[in-house]
Amino acid sequence: MVTPIDPTATAFLLAENRHMPMHVGGLQLFEKPAGAGPHYVREMYEQMRDVEEIAPLFLKRPHRSLRTAGQLVWVPDEDFDVEHHVRHSALPEPGRYRELFELCSRLHSTRLAWERPLWESHVIEGLADGKVALYTKSHHALVDGVSAMRLLQSVLGTDPDERDMPAPWGYRPPTRSKALATTRDRSLAELPLRAARTALGISAEAAGMPSALVRTLARGVRNETTTVSLRTPRTMFNRPITGARRFAAQDWPIERLHAIGRATGTTLNDVVLAMCSGAMRAYLLELDALPDQPMVAMVPVGLNAKSSHIASADGGNAVGAVLAQLATHLEDPADRLRSIHRSMVDGKEALSSMTPTQIIAMTAMGQAPAIIPPLLRMQGIVRSPYNLIISNVPGPRTTHYWNGARMTGVYPLSIPINGMALNITCTSYDGQMAFGLTGCRRTVPHLQRLLTFLEDEVAALEKAAGVE
Amino acid sequence: MVTPIDPTATAFLLAENRHMPMHVGGLQLFEKPAGAGPHYVREMYEQMRDVEEIAPLFLKRPHRSLRTAGQLVWVPDEDFDVEHHVRHSALPEPGRYRELFELCSRLHSTRLAWERPLWESHVIEGLADGKVALYTKSHHALVDGVSAMRLLQSVLGTDPDERDMPAPWGYRPPTRSKALATTRDRSLAELPLRAARTALGISAEAAGMPSALVRTLARGVRNETTTVSLRTPRTMFNRPITGARRFAAQDWPIERLHAIGRATGTTLNDVVLAMCSGAMRAYLLELDALPDQPMVAMVPVGLNAKSSHIASADGGNAVGAVLAQLATHLEDPADRLRSIHRSMVDGKEALSSMTPTQIIAMTAMGQAPAIIPPLLRMQGIVRSPYNLIISNVPGPRTTHYWNGARMTGVYPLSIPINGMALNITCTSYDGQMAFGLTGCRRTVPHLQRLLTFLEDEVAALEKAAGVE
Numbered sequence: 001m002v003t004p005i006d007p008t009a010t011a012f013l014l015a016e017n018r019h020m021p022m023h024v025g026g027l028q029l030f031e032k033p034a035g036a037g038p039h040y041v042r043e044m045y046e047q048m049r050d051v052e053e054i055a056p057l058f059l060k061r062p063h064r065s066l067r068t069a070g071q072l073v074w075v076p077d078e079d080f081d082v083e084h085h086v087r088h089s090a091l092p093e094p095g096r097y098r099e100l101f102e103l104c105s106r107l108h109s110t111r112l113a114w115e116r117p118l119w120e121s122h123v124i125e126g127l128a129d130g131k132v133a134l135y136t137k138s139h140h141a142l143v144d145g146v147s148a149m150r151l152l153q154s155v156l157g158t159d160p161d162e163r164d165m166p167a168p169w170g171y172r173p174p175t176r177s178k179a180l181a182t183t184r185d186r187s188l189a190e191l192p193l194r195a196a197r198t199a200l201g202i203s204a205e206a207a208g209m210p211s212a213l214v215r216t217l218a219r220g221v222r223n224e225t226t227t228v229s230l231r232t233p234r235t236m237f238n239r240p241i242t243g244a245r246r247f248a249a250q251d252w253p254i255e256r257l258h259a260i261g262r263a264t265g266t267t268l269n270d271v272v273l274a275m276c277s278g279a280m281r282a283y284l285l286e287l288d289a290l291p292d293q294p295m296v297a298m299v300p301v302g303l304n305a306k307s308s309h310i311a312s313a314d315g316g317n318a319v320g321a322v323l324a325q326l327a328t329h330l331e332d333p334a335d336r337l338r339s340i341h342r343s344m345v346d347g348k349e350a351l352s353s354m355t356p357t358q359i360i361a362m363t364a365m366g367q368a369p370a371i372i373p374p375l376l377r378m379q380g381i382v383r384s385p386y387n388l389i390i391s392n393v394p395g396p397r398t399t400h401y402w403n404g405a406r407m408t409g410v411y412p413l414s415i416p417i418n419g420m421a422l423n424i425t426c427t428s429y430d431g432q433m434a435f436g437l438t439g440c441r442r443t444v445p446h447l448q449r450l451l452t453f454l455e456d457e458v459a460a461l462e463k464a465a466g467v468e
Numbered sequence: 469m470v471t472p473i474d475p476t477a478t479a480f481l482l483a484e485n486r487h488m489p490m491h492v493g494g495l496q497l498f499e500k501p502a503g504a505g506p507h508y509v510r511e512m513y514e515q516m517r518d519v520e521e522i523a524p525l526f527l528k529r530p531h532r533s534l535r536t537a538g539q540l541v542w543v544p545d546e547d548f549d550v551e552h553h554v555r556h557s558a559l560p561e562p563g564r565y566r567e568l569f570e571l572c573s574r575l576h577s578t579r580l581a582w583e584r585p586l587w588e589s590h591v592i593e594g595l596a597d598g599k600v601a602l603y604t605k606s607h608h609a610l611v612d613g614v615s616a617m618r619l620l621q622s623v624l625g626t627d628p629d630e631r632d633m634p635a636p637w638g639y640r641p642p643t644r645s646k647a648l649a650t651t652r653d654r655s656l657a658e659l660p661l662r663a664a665r666t667a668l669g670i671s672a673e674a675a676g677m678p679s680a681l682v683r684t685l686a687r688g689v690r691n692e693t694t695t696v697s698l699r700t701p702r703t704m705f706n707r708p709i710t711g712a713r714r715f716a717a718q719d720w721p722i723e724r725l726h727a728i729g730r731a732t733g734t735t736l737n738d739v740v741l742a743m744c745s746g747a748m749r750a751y752l753l754e755l756d757a758l759p760d761q762p763m764v765a766m767v768p769v770g771l772n773a774k775s776s777h778i779a780s781a782d783g784g785n786a787v788g789a790v791l792a793q794l795a796t797h798l799e800d801p802a803d804r805l806r807s808i809h810r811s812m813v814d815g816k817e818a819l820s821s822m823t824p825t826q827i828i829a830m831t832a833m834g835q836a837p838a839i840i841p842p843l844l845r846m847q848g849i850v851r852s853p854y855n856l857i858i859s860n861v862p863g864p865r866t867t868h869y870w871n872g873a874r875m876t877g878v879y880p881l882s883i884p885i886n887g888m889a890l891n892i893t894c895t896s897y898d899g900q901m902a903f904g905l906t907g908c909r910r911t912v913p914h915l916q917r918l919l920t921f922l923e924d925e926v927a928a929l930e931k932a933a934g935v936e
């Protein structure tokens with residue numbers, strides 16, 4: 001059955017080239033269940049591979065021909081080969097996280113070929129600590145980053161004894177899904193999926209043509225309705241990129257970050273941004289590439305529906321985006337945290353004075369990083385109003401399992417684009433805050449150094465806040 | 469610099485689709501040198517990756533645009549990323565050859581994207597026996613199978629103490645190559661590369677248009693100038709294929725095969741064919757798919773330049789091809805071997821009565837399996853005159869090393885095509901005869917069973933010849 005591809009998805013497919021693969025990734029770590037045999041990983045792989053039925057989302061591929069008048073359409077893959085999509089891989093010795101990140105970097109660097117459904121998943125063994133990793137990549141034309149992470153987590157449960165749980169790509173009949181939903185952690189439902197979909201819907205509209213919305217967005221940026229300064233400095237991250245990726249990730253106990261926040265009167269998100277700011281400052285100083293002016297990050301934020309103008313359909317949270325000045329020009333960690341906190345408060349205030357359309361438009365820039373900048377350029381805004389995107393996607397708060405295997409961590413891999421060579425996405429899960437850094441390997445050298453600098457910054461902030 | 473792509477290479481590029489990737493592969497096994505440290509494989513990988521300069525063959529990619537008037541041309545890759553092409557991989561536990569073959573199968577299933585130079589090489593660790601594997605794939609538009617194997621071996625040497633040996637893709641200045649050549653085993657020069665190139669040159673001509681040559685070839689097939697019967701049975705191997713590959717390989721001591729040959733008055737090649745015949749018979753019987761008529765294999769053979777009509781440029785060997793009846797309808801292993809021997813003698817006699825052009829044309833069918841059948845079809849020959857290709861490529865006779873690592877085996881991966889779902893290529897090296905089986909995973913189920921049947925057949929032939 002041939003189905004049309006919506007304009008957003010089409011835009012993601014067409015924006016893609018060798019230097020800018022348009023897929024999002026997720027890395028999950030699992031602890032083998034007690035009593036797992038020597039062939040556990042193979043069995044886990046086979047369980048993932050041998051699903052009864054694949055969900056339609058994972059069976060379709062893009063197609064364009066004379067018969068479709070040159071339009072991109074989805075067609076079912078008549079020769080679907082699950083072994084092409086679900087793979088069993090292993091790490092070279094000594095099986096450190098360094099080797100895992102290298103493999104993920106490599107897997108994340110390669111484009112998904114249009115001739116097959118646009119996803120791949122690797123069950124990875126060989127970690128020295130005995131954990132099993134699952135790296136999954138899906139084209140942005142199928143799912144955005146938030147939905148992808150949510151999809152990966154939607155098959156998990158809180159009961160370590162539950163078995164016969166499906167793979168993320170397994171077809172789940174609606175009745176079964178509903179039944180499962182009641183046994184799942186409600187925190188999954190906290191992800192602002194509907195809001196994100198709305199934003200994507202808007203950017204879909206925007207993708208077609210520089211519409212009234214894009215003009216609104218451009219006005220928003222020009223009029224500095226937020227804390228945006230058009231004098232955002234140009235950094236080494238804001239250059240053309242290549243297709244090679246480097247990925248690194250690590251997590252920190254949320255309690256450590258909360259303690260800093262409590263002692264300084266700042267939010268968890270402020271502390272996360274301060275960590276990124278300090279790490280980036282140290283990284284750029286080492287490379288003698290720190291700009292004089294403070295760097296600006298685009299930060300998607302949750303908004304209380306009551307205090308904002310947006311009434312989300314279920315009365316829950318809405319999503320907006322703030323352009324936060326990262327205070328990378330300041331030497332003192334405490335000064336940076338204070339400055340970031342002020343910038344975020346200002347930004348959210350500015351956001352609450354924006355119209356719903358303006359908020360959604362701002363958000364669209366974060367949700368559709370690849371297709372919005374060209375549209376802004378068409379409006380005469382040639383320089384991106386931010387240096388990078390730092391997003392913080394809340395995940396489940398309690399321990400989750402897949403068929404008895406405890407998930408110990410989940411790390412997002414995102415999409416660097418031309419002019420935005422580094423992306424930082426954080427996810428919280430089970431008391432930990434995970435940082436996933438995805439960068440262009442050439443434009444962002446030694447990306448893994450940022451992890452060290454993030455740790456240094458936590459320590460520095462703890463010292464400054466007196467909570468060591 | 470833009471250079472035109474010759475017609476053969478163009479044909480290979482255009483013949484390719486998702487179901488029929490057009491690359492050849494080579495798998496080499498190495499034993500770590502004495503005193504190798506725990507990071508030996510990583511160091512080997514880095515040595516392969518960090519070549520001073522990449523040879524031009526490995527730097528070009530195909531390109532077609534309006535500026536080239538729609539013609540395919542080679543362009544240099546301006547953003548060449550060696551880490552995309554040279555990779556470090558590992559096997560899942562327990563690291564048997566089964567896991568190695570699975571990884572090679574998967575790597576061999578994926579098409580090389582035209583947006584980059586058309587090759588990849590994987591340094592693979594994790595074999596339980598401690599060996600290191602090197603899997604290399606190159607598009608047939610760059611090199612044919614024989615040249616690919618030769619290229620892989622051209623950087624090896626016989627001196628276990630020699631170091632600073634280059635990777636196969638490293639640029640070797642002509643002077644240095646010459647100097648090296650004198651220290652290399654002369655047996656490498658025995659590979660009939662020039663003859664193969666000649667055949668490719670001819671098929672290049674044939675690829676452009678059904679020329680006089682293809683008509684000659686078609687006449688050759690029709691007139692049964694060789695032992696060809698057009699009543700070649702249709703088997704389960706002669707069906708459309710998918711893009712999924714299965715690879716399996718094993719080697720046997722050449723001395724075992726020689727002993728059978730000596731006792732029965734047959735050649736080494738006859739024994740190799742008898743092994744394939746017996747294995748295929750057992751395999752097809754098990755699947756209840758054995759045809760009543762004997763199967764026919766296309767077998768490239770070396771010809772003594774003096775007794776054939778072809779004078780090869782260096783007075784060495786020339787190459788022809790014989791269509792051998794495999795006697796798969798006979799129950800007794802000794803009968804099969806005798807029948808194959810007769811068929812090969814007849815074939816070679818027929819070959820020596822052919823004109824040079826006819827011989828080269830026959831050869832072209834073996835050298836360019838993907839592009840010749842359509843040309844034959846244009847001549848009204850709709851059914852392939854053979855069921856599969858079995859080739860035997862001689863390799864070095866003595867032990868070879870790469871920077872101190874002893875090569876213990878070398879196995880070719882070939883190209884199954886529509887209507888020819890299984891390919892068997894043998895290489896001899898250092899006293900062993902290696903069989904590399906490459907098949908479509910769906911069309912040729914449980915391909916690895918053929919290895920068991922090959923071993924059974926060696927034993928049966930030994931028993932029949934009284935050399936157990």
